[in-house]
Amino acid sequence: MEKELKVAALRNGTVIDHIPAEKVFQVVSILRLKYYNQPLTIGNNYDSKRMTAKGIIKISDRYLANDEISKIALIAPNASINIIKEYQVVEKRALVLGDEINDVMHCANPVCITNHQQIPTKFFVIKEDNKVRLKCRYCEREVSQEDIKLKKK
Amino acid sequence: MNKSLVSIIDYNKDEILSILNSAQQFEANPNNDLLAGKVVATLFFEPSTRTRLSFETAVVRLGGKVIGFSDAATSSASKGESLNDTIHMVSCYADAIVMRHPLEGAARFASEISPVPIINAGDGANQHPSQTLLDLYSILKTQGTLENLNICMVGDLKYGRTVHSLVHAMSHFNPTFKFIAPEELKIPEEYRVFCKKNKINFSESVELNDNFNDADILYMTRVQKERFQDLMEYEHVKNVYTLHNDMLDNTKSNLKILHPLPRVNEINMDVDSNGKAYYFQQAQNGLYVRQAILSKVLNVID
Numbered sequence: 001m002e003k004e005l006k007v008a009a010l011r012n013g014t015v016i017d018h019i020p021a022e023k024v025f026q027v028v029s030i031l032r033l034k035y036y037n038q039p040l041t042i043g044n045n046y047d048s049k050r051m052t053a054k055g056i057i058k059i060s061d062r063y064l065a066n067d068e069i070s071k072i073a074l075i076a077p078n079a080s081i082n083i084i085k086e087y088q089v090v091e092k093r094a095l096v097l098g099d100e101i102n103d104v105m106h107c108a109n110p111v112c113i114t115n116h117q118q119i120p121t122k123f124f125v126i127k128e129d130n131k132v133r134l135k136c137r138y139c140e141r142e143v144s145q146e147d148i149k150l151k152k153k
Numbered sequence: 154m155n156k157s158l159v160s161i162i163d164y165n166k167d168e169i170l171s172i173l174n175s176a177q178q179f180e181a182n183p184n185n186d187l188l189a190g191k192v193v194a195t196l197f198f199e200p201s202t203r204t205r206l207s208f209e210t211a212v213v214r215l216g217g218k219v220i221g222f223s224d225a226a227t228s229s230a231s232k233g234e235s236l237n238d239t240i241h242m243v244s245c246y247a248d249a250i251v252m253r254h255p256l257e258g259a260a261r262f263a264s265e266i267s268p269v270p271i272i273n274a275g276d277g278a279n280q281h282p283s284q285t286l287l288d289l290y291s292i293l294k295t296q297g298t299l300e301n302l303n304i305c306m307v308g309d310l311k312y313g314r315t316v317h318s319l320v321h322a323m324s325h326f327n328p329t330f331k332f333i334a335p336e337e338l339k340i341p342e343e344y345r346v347f348c349k350k351n352k353i354n355f356s357e358s359v360e361l362n363d364n365f366n367d368a369d370i371l372y373m374t375r376v377q378k379e380r381f382q383d384l385m386e387y388e389h390v391k392n393v394y395t396l397h398n399d400m401l402d403n404t405k406s407n408l409k410i411l412h413p414l415p416r417v418n419e420i421n422m423d424v425d426s427n428g429k430a431y432y433f434q435q436a437q438n439g440l441y442v443r444q445a446i447l448s449k450v451l452n453v454i455d
Binding site: 139 | 160235236237254255256257258259261262276277278279280343
């Protein structure tokens with residue numbers, strides 16, 4: 001019930017739900033919400049059946065671009081995205097990582113060429129046993145999900 | 154189509170075998186004019202005399218010409234030029250580029266932007282495919298086959314890129330591996346998973362001793378001091394992992410000992426005169442394999 005109320009409060013826009021509590025402000029930063037001048041709600045540390053504590057972000061009149069979605073998928077792969085039009089959820093989008101992640105994160109290997117020269121990064125997504133590993137196209141090292149550092153743009 | 158060779162996994166089984174086959178022909182006839190009129194650039198952003206001379210000799214013996222530099226200090230990289238710009242500039246002059254770079258992934262990046270083929274002669278601790286191909290050639294030449302061999306790898310199996318690439322390359326030929334390494338330098342989990350996935354039998358041990366009596370190939374690698382946090386442990390390992398001549402008494406008659414070189418003290422000098430020692434011939438095989446690689450990327454052979 002509580003969730004539906006929150007969603008209903010938004011007329012048009014996007015609701016990002018089930019964000020792990022500790023990742024909420026990273027999502028805020030990815031979407032540059034600090035500079036957003038339309039109505040915006042950031043909630044955190046709610047009880048959740050699915051996870052220990054969750055956060056939720058509701059943004060009026062804003063729909064996410066694909067690169068924003070893939071960034072969120074990297075740090076909060078189990079979050080959900082609901083698109084709201086006239087108070088109704090018109091689309092639910094699961095955050096599915098594609099097969100490749102292009103130029104949204106740094107390689108964790110300090111001697112990878114991409115950390116020394118201006119080269120867009122590229123990672124292959126390897127999904128195994130519910131775990132995601134990312135393999136750098138260049139140095140061929142794998143980055144685990146905990147070590148992901150997103151690029152600032 | 155750019156035929157760059159960046160990583161050994163760029164070549165499938167047939168391509169590997171075709172390289173080894175032409176290496177055989179170059180060994181029989183190392184001097185000819187296949188690369189007449191071709192210019193090959195050797196760009197060594199970090200020094201590696203052995204590898205550079207081997208590639209340059211390969212070009213010259215095939216009638217080609219060499220340009221390049223042997224140290225980043227004498228190139229415009231020292232003025233801050235990006236790899237992107239250096240590759241674009243050199244590809245105006247050369248038909249192929251052989252490069253060694255201290256940063257991992259440098260060769261892959263170069264192969265994406267270069268209009269001429271790139272041959273990776275080592276990118277940091279990442280890949281060095283011509284070394285792997287010469288290892289394979291040495292195995293083929295001494296055993297007569299690559300199929301169904303017992304291969305025992307000793308030393309630094311954690312960081313040793315030659316070991317990792319050889320595991321990949323041999324996976325086409327139904328090998329049985331034995332990995333012998335100190336606890337700190339055990340083969341990474343990723344390669345255990347790789348072997349299981351490809352149904353390759355392997356066993357692991359921390360003792361060198363006579364663990365290799367059923368081996369066809371004993372692949373030794375250097376145990377580097379800087380890999381150890383505890384120097385006492387290094388001293389211990391260094392002595393335990395030294396191969397002595399008398400340890401070879403009960404080994405198979407076809408056994409050959411390989412080492413990517415340079416060695417420090419993991420193979421005692423008393424092994425050198427044993428007919429099973431093959432590491433110096435192995436280095437010479439590098440020349441023929443590099444002739445084969447150059448001819449393939451430059452399209453002068455099939």
